[in-house]
Amino acid sequence: MADYYTLLTNAGIAYETACKAAGVPIKLAQISVGDGNGAVYNPDANAKALKREVWRGPLNALFQDEKNANWLMAEVTIPSDVGGWYVREAGLWTDTGILYAVVKYPESYKPVLATSGSGKEFYIRSIFETSNASIVTLLIDDTVVKATRAWVMDYLAKGTYSKAEIEAMIAKASALPVGSVIAFPVDKIPPGFFELDGSVKSAAAYPDLSSFLGSAFNKGDEGAGNFRLPESRGEFLRGWDHGRGVDPGRVIGSGQAQSVQKHDHAMWSGGSYGSTNPAGGGAAAAWVNGAVSDMRTGITGSDETRPRNLAVIWCIKAWSAPINQGSIDIAALALLVSQATEVKQGTAKVGTQPQVNAGVNDEVIVTPKKLRLGFAASLTANGYLMFPSWLGGLTIQWGSVTSSAAALSFPIAFATNCTYLGATVNVDANSGGGGTEYMTMGTVISNTQFKMRTGTVNGVPVRWLAVGY
Structure with a gap:
């Protein structure tokens, strides 16, 4: 086995x-x-x-x-x-x-x-x-x-549909919006349409048409999740009056029974009309208007009142199907998908943050967000400027302190190292310092702290500047 x-x-x-x-x-x-x-x-x-x-x-x-x-x-x-x-x-x-x-x-x-x-x-x-x-x-x-x-x-x-058959179906499809009603003079319903035959359809299968018609033509027996199409077979379509007054009192989508406009008929009663008897003699008698109980005209015509017409199939657009809007030049599109350069139109990817930081890839696009990432500033008396890593991560800080032996904090920590710390005494003869000269001594303790001394004297105002990365 x-x-x-x-x-x-x-x-x-x-x-x-x-x-x-x-x-x-x-x-x-x-x-x-x-x-x-x-x-x-x-x-x-x-x-x-x-x-x-x-x-x-x-x-x-x-x-x-x-x-x-x-x-x-x-x-x-x-x-x-x-x-x-x-x-x-x-x-x-x-x-x-x-x-x-x-x-x-x-x-x-x-x-x-x-x-x-x-x-x-x-x-x-x-x-x-x-x-x-x-x-x-x-x-x-x-x-x-x-x-x-x-x-x-x-x-x-197995070739259920060949390429030619699919293209033919697409060519027949209409760009009309869902819910459009049009007539076809032959018994062929194109893709994307339904005959208006009063049938029941699934709302899940045809959501756009269901949303358009809603329950306007439902009879109550459609079942959950279904809707009914209007019935147009054997019917003339008439424009909705919509306030004009020609056909008042109608609701859009409603049916209307056949009718004949009000009128009357002339009927012979007895002898001739006027001075001459059509039968050849006798006195003329008055003609009768309206109905006369003991007189009837002969029956003629059909079972309905109708104008001359052409039988068509009224159909409704049920779903949107694409149509062939023209030829596409693939060769022209191929040029647009090639790598873009300073002198050639094409496409380019958005660069990642590591690519932007490295600054060596010349085939990607830099977005403002990635360009801005890493830049920070505090333009205050004790402030800083911090540049992104793709500009070297340079950080410049400044401030005013009073000299002492205590550790002082930078406004922001240096990411890697503080390479320079300098200072000048912020006193003169008018600020209480007299003409005394001070030797300033700045000491970097760490990326976050420093000390600022003025010889053996403390409490002297000092302006400082630090540079690092």
């Missing part, structure tokens, strides 16, 4: 036998995976469950092998948002909850982003043999099943 395989369980075989006897299909609905309770093992046909199930979901696909009619392949994709466990076993389940087949699966870890730092979708294909593959069917929940990449590629390879 192969190292990894799919084994029909005894319960699965019994279920298959019963289905054959009853002439009903075998219905497979779900697949589950487990970690084997921490170890790889050889499946047992008597199994009715996995050793330790960690996830269960609907099957994506079930189909026959092209070369072996009795081989079936079941596929599932485990989503990226579940995991954090090993897969060592899998099981195929019927719609009645029977473990139909058990799979010995190569030990594989299924990560999940929340705990593993990475996540991925996990694809499993199980191949098993049955005596009559044609009676095995798949129950699919369309709301959760996801197509695998292999299935999509295979589906596209």
Whole structure:
């Protein structure tokens, strides 16, 4: 036996036998995976469950092998948002909850982003043999099943729609806004339109049209999440009066029964009208206006009053479909995606802060935020100017203190080192210092503190300047 395989369980075989006897299909609905309770093992046909199930979901696909009619392949994709466990076993389940087949699966870890730092979708294909593959069917929940990449590629390879067909559909699509109503003189409804036939549609499938129509034409039996289209078949469309007074009292979207404008008919009563009898004799008699109880005209015409017309299909724009607005010059676009330089138009990435600080990359763009990062200033009596690292990180500080033996603090700490500290005495004959000369001595203690002495005399005003980076 192969190292990894799919084994029909005894319960699965019994279920298959019963289905054959009853002439009903075998219905497979779900697949589950487990970690084997921490170890790889050889499946047992008597199994009715996995050793330790960690996830269960609907099957994506079930189909026959092209070369072996009795081989079936079941596929599932485990989503990226579940995991954090090993897969060592899998099981195929019927719609009645029977473990139909058990799979010995190569030990594989299924990560999940929340705990593993990475996540991925996990694809499993199980191949098993049955005596009559044609009676095995798949129950699919369309709301959760996801197509695998292999299935999509295979589906596209079959040419469901050719490139020419797709382009033709796009060319037919209209740029009219959703809710527009137009007439078509042939029985062909273009992509993006519905016939106004009073049918019920899903609001989830056609959200734009649902938002536009709302419940204006609902009858109350549409069901939750649905809306109804207006009915236009056999109807003339008439412009809403909207306050003009020609057709007053109407609500937009409302129907109107047929009617004939008020009028009267002339009817013969007895002899002739005027001086001559049309029948050739007798006195003229007056003609009758309005209804006369004992006189009727002959019936003519149709079952309705109508003008001359052309039968059309009234359609409503249901969703927005793109249209071909013209040709795109790919060669011209290619020039715009090349690297921009001082003399060539193109594209360039926004530089990272390390790239800006390094100042060596000439192919990226510097934004004001990155340009400003690292610059700071305090323009006060005791202040500083601090330049960004890409300008060397130069920091200049200044201030006024009174000389003493105590440690004093810089307005802001130097990032790396204070390379210069100088000072001048801030006294003269008018400020109490007389003509005395002082020798100033500045000492840097650390990147945050310094001392300022004036010989052996303390309490002398001093102006200082410090430079560092």
